[in-house]
Amino acid sequence: MLDLLAQTGLNAVYAASYISLVAVGLVLIFGVMGVINFAHGELFMAGAYAIVALYAGLNVPFFLAVAAGLLFVGCLGLLMEKALFRPLKDNPLGGLVASIGFLMILQALAVMGFGVRMVHIPPVTQEVIAFSEKVRLPVARLYVIIAAIVLLSALWYFLKRTKFGWALRASAQDPEAAALQGISITQTARIAMFIGAGLAGIAGALTAPLVSVNPHMGHSVIVTAFIVIIVGGVGSLEGAIVASVAYALVHTFVTTFWDGVLADIVGLSLMLLVLIVKPTGLFGSADRA
Amino acid sequence: MLLEMKNIAVNYGKINAIRNISVAVPEGKIVTIIGGNGAGKTTTLRAMSGMLPITAGEITFEGKRIDHLPAHKVVANGIAHVPEGRRIFPDMTVEENLRTGAFLRKDKEAIEADLEDVFKRFPRLRERRTQMAKTMSGGEQQMLAIGRALMSKPRLLLMDEPSMGLAPVIVEEIAQIVEEINANGLSVVLVEQNAELALELADYAYVLETGNAAMEGPADELHGNEHVRAAYLGL
Known part of the structure; x- marks a missing residue:
């Protein structure tokens, strides 16, 4: 029993890792751009297909392919900023609708390029860290966990300790006042889109060998990410991380001990509960909700 | 002149927020813009700092045209703006x-x-x-x-309603700070609802009425003016 608990805990940490990478990117984009990026799940999907094309297709070394995936999806983010969100700057609903259109384009491109079937990706490593007979962590999952810890810490440092990080937060909190300090809102929007999209891309790239890669894989990811950012408090990065961990724990444990459908129900019920008790989310403040 | 605004107009959609306003700010002075609600005080200030596009006229700072620069570039030229509502x-x-x-x-x-x-x-x-x-x-x-x-x-500080919503003691404190800052050589443009305070602090004043400059002159002269006393000082 203890083994099962420990194993489920490890699984939850893995789930929390890629969920928080996706959710934090979504929150960052929402904070700075004021747009809910519905295409965020497809950015995750695009990262996974970068691995399909480069690692599975062209035999590029895995980590090089992951880095390329990060850059590629980051650039997709820049494209979205320039082509969709900047022209629709004064129209947040327009930005949202445009991102839904972009989601469909990305899905269609994935279908055209790779077909609708699930793609098989050869495992990156078969190595497993065995804590005991029954408690085992595949190294491929460990990569995702390490990436989440390193990237989110780096993001934290960037936002709290560097000038451009302050500029990003200032633009998120009051774009007009930020411009009065000499901050170019277009520039901070670009930075936010690149980082936010890149985080989704790297999450997709690193998990690609571990999940079934298909053009619609972004769907469940974004639903989870939405739940997480609502529970955490829209606009709060801390909230997104804490809620990712909490959601992953609950979801993984319920899935393991009961079943997956019940886990979805429990997850959504928790979201409702949080919204009833604290409508701004765990870390949200009233003035920014 | 440190800053010169000539015949500025700003539109919000089809509405003229300000029609024809000229303001000159001499080096080292405090210039105030007073007037009632909706007279165009804040609009004038926001045009200076590039937050609103002007539809006519020109703005020069230290002899250089700064209209058509976006707000984040105006700061780089040496103009800081303390916006309304802080x-x-x-x-x-x-x-x-x-x-x-x-x-x-x-x-x-x-x-x-x-x-x-x-x-x-x-x-x-x-x-x-x-x-x-x-x-x-x-x-x-x-x-x-x-x-x-x-x-x-900055070499010029734009202040929009620094006294708004503050207790009288604090307003007094802020006023002192403005004077000190100015005494250190920084030029100031002060937009104020509190005309009494503004005229006390400023060297020169502009009175706006519905998007036009109704009056201008040395602050102490305007302070003694019958119309200003009746309309803005409640005397």
Whole structure:
């Protein structure tokens, strides 16, 4: 029993890792751009297909392919900023609708390029860290966990300790006042889109060998990410991380001990509960909700 | 003239917010713009700092055209704007707010020295340096907004309603600060609802009425003017 608990805990940490990478990117984009990026799940999907094309297709070394995936999806983010969100700057609903259109384009491109079937990706490593007979962590999952810890810490440092990080937060909190300090809102929007999209891309790239890669894989990811950012408090990065961990724990444990459908129900019920008790989310403040 | 605004018009959609306004700010002086609600005071100030596009006229600062520059480029030319309602960054600490004011500067040592100056001028900000800005009182937030503007090392400071919503004691404190800052050589454009305070502080004043300049003159002269006394000083 203890083994099962420990194993489920490890699984939850893995789930929390890629969920928080996706959710934090979504929150960052929402904070700075004021747009809910519905295409965020497809950015995750695009990262996974970068691995399909480069690692599975062209035999590029895995980590090089992951880095390329990060850059590629980051650039997709820049494209979205320039082509969709900047022209629709004064129209947040327009930005949202445009991102839904972009989601469909990305899905269609994935279908055209790779077909609708699930793609098989050869495992990156078969190595497993065995804590005991029954408690085992595949190294491929460990990569995702390490990436989440390193990237989110780096993001934290960037936002709290560097000038451009302050500029990003200032633009998120009051774009007009930020411009009065000499901050170019277009520039901070670009930075936010690149980082936010890149985080989704790297999450997709690193998990690609571990999940079934298909053009619609972004769907469940974004639903989870939405739940997480609502529970955490829209606009709060801390909230997104804490809620990712909490959601992953609950979801993984319920899935393991009961079943997956019940886990979805429990997850959504928790979201409702949080919204009833604290409508701004765990870390949200009233003035920014 | 440090700053010169000639025959400026600004439209909001089809509505003329200001029609034909000229303002000149001499080096080292305090110039105030007073007038009732909706007269165009804030619009005039926002046009100066590039936050609103002008539809006619021209603005020069130190002899250089600055109209058509976006707000973040106007700051680079040496104009800092303390906006109406203070607009500090609520979820950033006091120190982060101040350092963000120095965003465009690269002179690290001078930034540290200026931060020290701001802390000397506003000891309350030093005490609260690691506190989130939103947790401070209105007066403290106003001081933070002024401090943040000073951190850009401006040659002209635009202030929009610094007295708004503050207790009389605090207003007095803010007024003193404006005088001190100006005494140190910084030119100021002050937009105020509180005409009494504004005319007391300023060297020169403009009175706006419905988007036009109704009157201008040395502040003490306007203070004695019958119309101004009746319309804006409630005397």
